[in-house]
Amino acid sequence: xxxxxxxxxxxxxxxxxxxxxxxxxxxxxxxxxxxxxxxxxxxxxxxxxxxxxxxxxxxxxxxxxxxxxxxxxxxxxxxxxxxxxxxxxxxxxxxxxxxxxxxxxxxxxxxxxxxxxxxxxxxxxxxxxxxxxxxxxxxxxxxxxxxxxxxxxxxxxxxxxxxxxxxxxxxxxxxxxxxxxxxxxxxxxxxxxxxxxxxxxxxxxxxxxxxxxxxxxxxxxxxxxxxxxxxxxxxxxxxxxxxxxxxxxxxxxxxxxxxxxxxxxxxxxxxxxxxxxxxxxxxxxxxxxxxxxxxxxxxxxxxxxxxxxxxxxxxxxxxxxxxxxxxxxxxxxxxxxxxxxxxxxxxxxxxxxxxxxxxxxxxxxxxxxxxxxxxxxxxxxxxxxxxxxxxxxxxxxxxxxx
Numbered sequence: 001x002x003x004x005x006x007x008x009x010x011x012x013x014x015x016x017x018x019x020x021x022x023x024x025x026x027x028x029x030x031x032x033x034x035x036x037x038x039x040x041x042x043x044x045x046x047x048x049x050x051x052x053x054x055x056x057x058x059x060x061x062x063x064x065x066x067x068x069x070x071x072x073x074x075x076x077x078x079x080x081x082x083x084x085x086x087x088x089x090x091x092x093x094x095x096x097x098x099x100x101x102x103x104x105x106x107x108x109x110x111x112x113x114x115x116x117x118x119x120x121x122x123x124x125x126x127x128x129x130x131x132x133x134x135x136x137x138x139x140x141x142x143x144x145x146x147x148x149x150x151x152x153x154x155x156x157x158x159x160x161x162x163x164x165x166x167x168x169x170x171x172x173x174x175x176x177x178x179x180x181x182x183x184x185x186x187x188x189x190x191x192x193x194x195x196x197x198x199x200x201x202x203x204x205x206x207x208x209x210x211x212x213x214x215x216x217x218x219x220x221x222x223x224x225x226x227x228x229x230x231x232x233x234x235x236x237x238x239x240x241x242x243x244x245x246x247x248x249x250x251x252x253x254x255x256x257x258x259x260x261x262x263x264x265x266x267x268x269x270x271x272x273x274x275x276x277x278x279x280x281x282x283x284x285x286x287x288x289x290x291x292x293x294x295x296x297x298x299x300x301x302x303x304x305x306x307x308x309x310x311x312x313x314x315x316x317x318x319x320x321x322x323x324x325x326x327x328x329x330x331x332x333x334x335x336x337x338x339x340x341x342x343x344x345x346x347x348x349x350x351x352x353x354x355x356x357x358x359x360x361x362x363x364x365x366x367x368x369x370x371x372x373x374x375x376x377x378x379x380x381x382x383x384x385x386x387x388x389x390x391x392x393x394x395x396x397x398x399x400x401x402x
Contacts, residue, residue: 004128004131005124005128005131005393005397005402006124007120007124007386007389011120011123011124014120014123015116015117015119015120015123015385015389016381016382016385018042018115018116018119018120019112019113019116019381019385020089020381021038022035022038022107022112022115022116023089023090023091023107023112023381024089024090024091024092024093025038025091025093026077026078026079026091026093026105026106026107026111026112027076027077027078027093027095027105028077028078028079028080028095028096028097028103028105029077029078029142029143029144029145029146029148029149030055030056030077030142030143030146030148030149030152031056031077031095032056032076032077032142032143033056035056035076035077035115036052036056036057036058036076036140036142039058039060039076039115039119039140040052040058042119042122043058043060043119043122043138046122046123046126047126048060048061048062048122048126048138049061049063051161053153053156053157053158053161054141054142054143054149054152054153054154054155054156054158055142055152055156056076056142056143057139057140057141057142057149057152057153057156057158058140059137059138059139059140059153059158059161059162060122060137060138060140061135061136061137061138061162061163062122062125062126062135062136062137062138063135064125064129064132064133064134064135064136065133065134066133066134067132067133067134067135067400067401068134068135068166068399068400068401069134069135069136069137069163069164069165069166070134070135070136070137070165070166070167070169070395070396070399070400071136071137071138071139071162071165071167071168071169071346071347071352072118072121072136072137072138072139072168072169072170072392072395072396073138073139073140073141073168073169073170073343073346074111074114074115074117074118074138074139074140074141074170075111075114075115075140075141075142075143075144075149075343076111076114076115076140076141076142076144077111077142077143077144077145077146077149078091078093078095078105078106078107078108078109078111078112078145079105079106079107079108079109079145079373080095080097080103080104080105081104081105081106081108081373081374081375082104082106082375083104083106083108083375084375084376085375085376085377085378087378090106091104091105091106091107092104093105093106106375108372108373108374108375108377109145109372109373109377110172110173110174110361110372110377110379110384111144113173113361113379113381113384113385113388114171114172114173114388115140116385116388117171117385117388117389117391117392118138118140118392120385120388120389120392121389121392121393121396122136122138124389124393125393125396131402132397132400132401132402133400133401134399134400134401135163136396136400137162137163137165139153139158139162139168139346141153141343141346143342144341144342144343146303147192147303147304147305147306147340147342148303148342149342150306150342150343150344150345150346151342151345153346154345154346154349158346158349159349159350164350164352165352166352166353166399167311167314167347167352167353167354167355167399168343168346168347168352168353168354168355169318169354169355169356169392169395169396170343170346170354170355170356170357171356171357171358171359171388171391171392171395172341172356172357172358172359173358173359173360173361173379173384173388174358174359174360174361174372175360175361175362175369175370175371175372175377176358176360176361176362176369177360177362177363177364178359178360178361178362178363178364178380178383178384178386178387179326179330179360179364179383179387180326180330180331180332180359180360180387181322181326181330181331181332181357181358181359181360181387181391182332182333182334182357182358182359183310183315183318183319183322183331183332183333183334183355183357183358184310184315184333184334184335184336184337185310185312185315185316185333186309186310186312186315186336187269187270187307187308187309187310187336188308188309188310188336188337188356189308189336189337189338189339189340189341189344189356190239190241190267190268190269190305190308190336190337190338190339190340191267191268191269191271191274191304191305191306191307191340192265192266192267192303192304192305192340193264193265193266193274193278193301193303193304193305194263194264194265194266194301194302194303194304195263195264195265195266195281195299195300195301195302196261196262196263196299196300196302197219197222197261197262197263197264197285197297197298197299197300198259198260198261198297198298198299198300199215199218199219199222199249199259199260199261199262199289199294199297200213200215200258200259200294200295200296200297200298201213201214201215201218201256201257201258201259201260201292201294202258203255203256203257203258204255204256205254205255205256206253206254206255206256207254209256212256213292213293213294214256214292215249215257215258215259215260215294216249216250216256216257216260217292218260218288218289218292218294219247219249219260219262221288221291221292222284222285222288223244223247223262225284225288226242226244226264226281226284227242229242229277229280229281229284230242230277233276233280234273234276234277238269238270238273239267239268239269239273239336239338240266240267240268240269240273240277241265241266241267241268241338242264242265242266242277242281243264243265243266244262244263244264245263245264245265246262246263247260247261247262248260248261248262249261263302264281266278266281267338267339267340269336269338270307271307281299282299285297285299305340305341305342306342306344306345306348307344307348308340308341308343308344308354308356309344309348309354310354310355310356311353311354311355313353314353314354314355315355317355317398318355318357318394318395318398319331319333320398321394321395321397321398322357322391322394322395324394325390325391325393325394326387326390326391326394339372341356343356344356355395357391357395359384359387359388359391360383360384360387361379361380361381361383361384361387362379362380363380363383364383366380
């Protein structure tokens with residue numbers, strides 16, 4: 001990276017302070033009120049205009065004369081996890097879920113790293129305006145974990161208020177060694193659908209099963225047969241995951257209950273496969289209910305994640321820029337991940353290419369770093385932030401000709 005775009009000692013100190021503050025003070029999805037206020041204060045210090053969008057989303061616009069417009073997104077929400085990292089800056093924050101349940105909150109997916117890195121990149125660009133021209137739109141997005149954030153910002157007029165970019169860039173910290181970058185052309189991460197299924201039966205005493213329609217037996221048959229979707233209905237080269245994550249029914253061992261409720265999580269990489277899997281799920285659930293003589297089940301969609309499609313041409317361009325910054329051996333093209341992200345909705349909403357990559361956050365000496373969404377997840381923040389800022393700047397600068 002040219003010296004102009006390197007972090008000064010003061011900027012590095014601010015970068016670390018931002019991260020430590022955010023790590024100590026996580027907030028749940030779509031409740032990032034203090035996080036949004038903190039981001040706004042930092043943008044104001046830099047003289048970057050900004051506005052609220054999508055409730056707790058913040059958009060910063062750094063204008064610097066005529067030139068291309070590039071958007072860069074960083075998500076900001078935490079997770080309902082009790083942090084168990086034992087560091088002195090660990091979160092002790094609490095939050096309240098939508099159902100009223102009070103829960104611990106931590107940045108268990110590294111979104112504190114994302115926000116701090118984006119603010120770090122903004123600092124560098126704001127003080128080096130003589131070295132580039134154009135406009136950078138910084139999107140600090142809430143609610144990624146629930147897939148509500150990107151959609152809420154788009155619905156709230158994100159692209160009516162912010163300049164239309166030529167590309168939308170984004171990144172995510174991941175538990176591989178700092179200084180490394182992973183990038184996937186085309187389908188980069190899976191679409192997701194989460195479903196709640198309610199089965200209806202007929203209650204009876206456990207000693208009189210002939211008087212019942214047992215929703216537990218019905219549910220067991222459904223869950224077993226659902227596994228045949230991926231093993232017997234899909235083409236072997238089409239990726240999909242169908243997971244039953246919870247099953248609840250009954251209160252006592254000698255009472256056959258009248259209902260059962262289970263939840264499903266579905267991951268797919270293409271719309272045709274998503275459609276095929278969802279139709280198969282509905283067919284199997286309904287058919288098993290008929291076979292059991294049970295009333296029609298109720299299937300409720302809890303949430304869905306959109307596709308994350310990396311435009312091949314722009315991915316190749318960003319791959320080159322990242323390789324130049326980190327070295328060819330540190331930047332790899334990798335297969336798609338079956339995890340999900342709502343980032344893709346931002347560019348897709350206006351037909352603009354997306355490019356999203358992973359940057360390493362783990363200590364290279366750690367043989368088994370904790371994964372995202374773990375209570376032990378903890379990036380080696382100095383190396384992770386250095387990578388996050390450098391990667392953000394390399395991607396942005398490619399389009400600004402800097």
